[in-house]
Each structure stands twice: as C-alpha cells, then as structure tokens.
Amino acid sequence: MQDQLSQKFAALADPTRRAMLARLSLGQASVSELAEPFLEQMSLPAATKHLKVLEKAGLVTKTHDAQRRLCDLKLDAFEDAADYLNQYRTMWEESLDRLGTYLQSVNVKDKQSNKKKAHGRKKQS
Amino acid sequence: MQDQLSQKFAALADPTRRAMLARLSLGQASVSELAEPFLEQMSLPAATKHLKVLEKAGLVTKTHDAQRRLCDLKLDAFEDAADYLNQYRTMWEESLDRLGTYLQSVNVKDKQSNKKKAHGRKKQS
DNA sequence: AATCAAATTAACCGCATGGTTAATTAACCA
DNA sequence: TGGTTAATTAACCATGCGGTTAATTTGATT
Numbered sequence: 001m002q003d004q005l006s007q008k009f010a011a012l013a014d015p016t017r018r019a020m021l022a023r024l025s026l027g028q029a030s031v032s033e034l035a036e037p038f039l040e041q042m043s044l045p046a047a048t049k050h051l052k053v054l055e056k057a058g059l060v061t062k063t064h065d066a067q068r069r070l071c072d073l074k075l076d077a078f079e080d081a082a083d084y085l086n087q088y089r090t091m092w093e094e095s096l097d098r099l100g101t102y103l104q105s106v107n108v109k110d111k112q113s114n115k116k117k118a119h120g121r122k123k124q125s
Numbered sequence: 126m127q128d129q130l131s132q133k134f135a136a137l138a139d140p141t142r143r144a145m146l147a148r149l150s151l152g153q154a155s156v157s158e159l160a161e162p163f164l165e166q167m168s169l170p171a172a173t174k175h176l177k178v179l180e181k182a183g184l185v186t187k188t189h190d191a192q193r194r195l196c197d198l199k200l201d202a203f204e205d206a207a208d209y210l211n212q213y214r215t216m217w218e219e220s221l222d223r224l225g226t227y228l229q230s231v232n233v234k235d236k237q238s239n240k241k242k243a244h245g246r247k248k249q250s
Numbered sequence: 251a252a253t254c255a256a257a258t259t260a261a262c263c264g265c266a267t268g269g270t271t272a273a274t275t276a277a278c279c280a
Numbered sequence: 281t282g283g284t285t286a287a288t289t290a291a292c293c294a295t296g297c298g299g300t301t302a303a304t305t306t307g308a309t310t
Contacts (some may be wrong), residue, residue, distance in 0.1 A: 006138045006249060012209075013127075013134035024154035025216060031257060041289090046299055048257065053297095067256045067307045075217035082210035084137075089207040139268090156287060171269055173288065179268090192277045192286045 004058065008081045011057035016042075017050050024060065024073045031069050129183065133206045136182035141167075142175050149185065149198045156194050 002010070011017055020034050033046035051071065054060040060078040062069045137143055145159050156185070160172035176196065179185040183202040187194045 002138075003140060005143075006140060009134045009138035009220075013131045013138060015128060015131060016298095018130075018209075021213075025213070032255095035257095042298085043300065044256090045258075045301085048259095049168055049298070052258095069257065073213070075213055075220060078210055078213040078217065082207070082214040084143075085203055085207035085210055088146075088150070088198070088203040091198075092203065095200060141268095157285095167268085168270065169286090170271085170288075174268070177288095194287065 005080060005084065007057040008077070011053050011059055012081070014050070014053075016047075017054055020050060020054065020108065021059065021073065024071060028070050028072050034071060047068060130205060130209065132182040133184060133202070136178050136184055137206070138177070139178075141172075142179055145175060145179065146184065146198065149196060153195050153197050156196065159196060 001007075016038060021035070023029060024039075031048055031051060032044070034051065035044055038047055051060065051062075055062060059074055060073050061072050063072070064070075069111055126134075137146075141163060144162070148154060148159055148162075149225070156176060157174055159170055159176065163172055176185065176187075180187060184199055185195050186199050188197070189195075
C-alpha cells in the first residue's frame with residue numbers, strides 16, 4: 001500500500017470522486033444519494049468503489065444507520081495535501097514578488113536613464 | 126486523456142515524482158541529475174517516464190541544452206490544485222471557528238450556572 | 251417467515267501504469 | 281569519422297484501476 005499523501009492525491013485524481021466530495025461539502029449523504037447523479041454513466045458498485053477509495057484515503061468517513069451508510073467529509077484530512085501544495089504556491093508568489101521588485105527596479109533605472117535616452121530591455125524567463 | 130486537474134493530482138500521487146519536484150524547487154536540473162538519487166531503485170528510463178508524467182501534467186517544463194535536457198518547475202501550474210484543496214481547508218477552519226464559538230458559548234453558560242454549581246461538560250467529536 | 255431495499259462482495263474484463271532491458275537518437279569530442 | 285554521453289523509444293511484463301454483471305449480506309417491513 002502507498003503512503004497516505006499519495007493515496008490522497010490519487011483519490012483526488014478522478015472527476016467522479018471530486019464531484020462526490022463537492023456533494024459532501026453540502027452535507028452528509030448516503031451511498032445511493034452520492035451515486036445517484038452518476039447512475040446513468042456507471043453502476044452502483046462502481047460508485048461504491050469510488051467511495052471506498054475516498055474512504056481509504058481518509059477523506060471520507062462512513063457511519064452505519066440501519067441499512068444506509070452515511071458518508072461525511074473528513075475535512076481535516078485535506079490539510080496535509082493543502083499544505084504540500086501551498087508550499088509551491090508560496091514559491092510562486094515569491095517569484096512573482098521578485099519579478100515585481102525587479103521590474104520596479106528596472107523602471108527606476110529607466111526613469112534615470114530616460115533623462116538621456118530610452119532603450120529596449122529583456123525580461124528573464 | 127484526462128482533465129488537467131486530474132492529471133496534476135495523479136502526477137503528485139507518487140513519492141518519486143514528489144521527490145523530483147522537491148529537488149527542482151532548489152533549481153534547474155538535468156534528467157540525469159534528477160534521476161541520480163533513484164538509480165539504485167530504478168532504471169534511467171523509469172525515471173524519464175516519471176518526468177514525462179510531470180511534464181504532461183504541466184508541473185515541469187523541459188528545455189534543450191545540447192544533449193542535456195534541463196528541467197524546471199512550472200510553479201504557476203500548482204495554483205489550481207492548491208486552490209482546490211484550500212477550499213476544503215477553509216471549510217475545515219470555518220468548522221473549527223464554529224466549534225470554538227460554540228465552546229465559548231457553552232463556557233459562558235457554564236459560568237452563569239456556576240453561580241449555583243459546577244459540573245463536567247462534554248465536547249463533540 | 252417472506253420480502254424488500256441498501257450496499258457490498260465476487261468474479262471478471264480491458265486498459266493504464268510502473269517497471270524492465272535493449273536499441274536508437276542526438277549532440278558533442280577528438 | 282568514430283566514439284562517448286545524455287536521453288528517449290521500443291517492446292515487453294506484471295499489477296492496479298475503473299468498469300461490468302451477478303450474487304450476497306444486512307437490516308427493515310409486513
């Protein structure tokens with residue numbers, strides 16, 4: 001079996017499963033309620049397999065209620081995956097900042113050299 | 126082929142690939158440099174396949190330099206995946222807030238009833 | 251007890267994925 | 281031109297995944 005983070009990302013790598021999570025963000029739902037929007041595209045067992053993937057990844061919990069299985073989002077399970085990605089998002093923002101201040105510095109120099117004559121400049125990739 | 130977001134999550138669902146991304150966050154690297162830490166566990170072609178997955182997902186770009194292929198992170202490609210997860214992270218924080226204010230309200234009531242007699246209270250799961 | 255409803259399990263299928271080794275391409279070096 | 285290095289492509293294999301239908305479990309209803 002894979003590590004938890006890999007399991008979570010793998011679970012998220014499917015539109016059906018993401019749609020189920022979206023539905024669950026509106027509140028608790030039974031397996032058939034969750035499956036219903038997909039029953040024209042896939043069978044019930046296929047839907048319960050998707051739910052099992054989400055459950056094993058820890059993103060969803062199931063509780064018994066008579067013959068119904070009620071599913072809930074496990075919101076705190078999203079945290080580590082979110083943290084992982086925010087790390088790269090932060091790097092991106094920092095690079096944007098650097099680009100911003102660079103452009104600004106170029107602009108300042110421009111204004112200075114504009115006192116003589118303006119010329120083209122390159123930007124870095 | 127799958128949608129972009131699914132491809133990105135799928136690409137992230139592998140420890141080898143995440144390690145490659147981590148290496149790239151330190152800066153540009155060639156295929157062999159990226160593969161080197163894994164060559165005792167897998168062959169070079171396996172490593173280049175992983176890189177191709179990252180490239181197809183848009184997380185990494187390759188540029189030619191003589192016979193070397195230099196790889197770079199495409200940091201802005203992490204944004205949509207990060208946004209997706211932050212949505213759930215936000216829901217979690219909101220639920221924590223609600224729990225907090227609830228506990229606080231219970232506490233206030235407690236203090237009121239404490240004027241008579243104090244007793245244990247339960248917290249919800 | 252019989253049946254109905256909700257969901258899972260079993261058994262199977264096709265295809266993608268992650269790996270292998272061997273062969274090939276591409277660019278440099280001498 | 282011939283050799284070396286860097287990387288990819290080809291051909292193949294095992295395993296896992298997403299789907300199917302049919303059978304089974306589980307609990308409620310009557």
